[in-house]
Ligand SMILES: Nc1ncnc2c1ncn2[C@@H]1O[C@H](COP(=O)(O)OP(=O)(O)OP(=O)(O)O)[C@@H](O)[C@H]1O
């Protein structure tokens with residue numbers, strides 16, 4: 001006799017009975033919660049669109065990636081004069097890879113520009129890149145056809161080439177070119193695939209045109225010793241790339257006899273700071289949106305609480321009678337709580353549904369019409385936000401009903417049933 | 421012709437001793453006061469009262485004498501300050517809210533001057549309400565409610581809302597509701613107070629039937645002719661029992677004759 005039977009028609013008859021009797025009042029209350037959750041989800045969805053838009057502009061470059069290259073020194077050190085230009089070699093890359101923990105992938109790159117490339121009667125002049133296989137993961141690149149260079153290519157110094165999509169088109173037309181040979185400065189390389197940027201932007205033109213070969217092969221075929229131009233590496237998951245950056249730069253300075261306090265000598269760059277500051281900005285915006293949304297929602301919930309208080313007051317006699325008939329305080333509390341949770345949940349769920357549909361519809365329209373805003377892209381409602389909102393609603397309903405429910409449980413049947 | 425036989429308290433006591441009747445209600449030195457910050461109003465000033473199982477009792481007394489307060493204490497709707505109260509052999513001292521609810525639901529049926537039917541429920545739903553708090557299945561409740569409505573002669577009105585019923589009909593619905601849990605005792609505060617004399621008569625007939633089945637009935641009334649239809653009248657004055665007399669009802673007499 002402790003709990004109220006949730007699946008008994010009387011339990012729901014009570015709730016619908018009150019709702020029917022006070023249509024306008026219940027409706028307005030429900031509207032408050034509806035609007036609160038609608039606004040919350042809608043602004044969060046729009047915020048997500050803004051965020052997606054801005055992050056899209058980063059390209060799809062991994063955010064935990066570090067670029068390292070040599071520059072002229074500025075501080076004398078151990079007999080070396082300033083202005084010296086350190087040379088980075090494959091040994092440096094291997095050293096960093098083997099001696100510094102927290103590196104996920106690493107790849108050097110050396111670029112030879114304006115090389116003569118011939119297939120049959122077609123001749124082009126393009127950039128040749130010598131790399132390791134991991135470069136495709138470090139840069140925002142993807143394979144269009146076939147494959148990228150792999151570990152075996154690098155180890156065995158194979159004469160294979162992956163061709164930028166535009167160059168492939170110029171050289172092979174409709175053919176993928178895979179399996180055929182391309183002559184680079186007279187040397188034949190077998191084509192294993194074509195590649196390009198994940199997203200075509202003005203600054204990814206080069207990726208459309210370059211030809212990638214194993215760096216080891218490049219050194220054997222085109223000379224240049226062990227030299228590399230720069231290398232790229234990524235931090236292991238959960239490792240801050242700026243910390244990795246410090247370790248790498250310090251180690252390289254030591255290796256190349258560069259003063260530890262020299263601001264130059266080893267240059268490096270990563271997107272963490274930029275990324276971080278934008279992420280912070282959006283963290284702030286999202287927090288603000290939650291704040292505003294929750295505020296609106298709270299107003300709705302206070303409204304429900306208020307209505308429930310009035311309802312309890314109006315139903316004092318009924319509650320007194322129920323007590324006389326054997327209702328326990330717990331059953332009275334459940335009755336009011338269920339009613340409150342019911343009103344908030346239904347109206348809130350509708351609000352959630354409407355705003356999700358609106359945000360999703362907006363996204364669908366943008367996709368269908370090919371709309372492309374600079375800083376707005378793919379607005380969406382996170383599943384976790386939706387679930388969070390639902391949980392919030394049930395909790396809110398309970399909170400809203402709690403004070404009225406306790407009040408109801410304390411109704412004195414003698415007072416309530418007094419014959420006036 | 422009305423024949424009334426008054427029996428003194430001591431004589432009743434004698435009868436009780438000679439023919440041990442179950443005690444339904446036993447009150448010993450029950451005291452109750454209403455306190456505000458500044459005043460204390462003593463309403464029950466030491467009530468000693470025994471009501472046997474199957475009795476038909478009326479409580480009378482001037483306004484403010486404490487009749488309703490006493491009935492509320494008996495009905496576990498209100499607590500008392502001191503003394504002892506045994507209902508059906510069990511002590512009713514310091515009950516928790518839950519225990520109180522349980523005893524009310526299982527042992528007691530209530531009647532009210534203003535009926536206290538729920539306006540949004542039909543007659544049968546109103547009658548079924550106490551069974552809801554016994555977790556009785558809905559169909560079973562409905563069936564029983566109709567059974568009890570039939571007993572009070574209102575089966576045809578089962579689907580009507582209280583506003584569609586006359587005062588007398590509403591009180592009969594309320595009595596059906598009080599009876600549906602098969603209580604040991606019916607407590608009613610001025611059940612005929614809002615009814616005309618003809619309907620009052622019908623309602624009292626109903627109480628008589630209930631009592632004939634062995635259910636203890638205690639009601640509060642202002643009207644002498646209502647009190648005369650019960651078998652025993654207790655007179656309250658200023659929070660104390662001033663009189664206690666037995667009647668022989670005319671109805672009984674005429675049957676016996
Ligand atoms: N909740 C309360 N708080 C304070 N005083 C109360 C309360 N209930 C009743 N009283 C007082 O207690 C006294 C007895 O009240 P009670 O209702 O028992 O009288 P009654 O005999 O039923 O009177 P009536 O015939 O008018 O119904 C009255 O003086 C009343 O004013």
Ligand SMILES: [Mg+2]
Nearest residue numbers: 487488489609
């Ligand atoms: Mg009274």
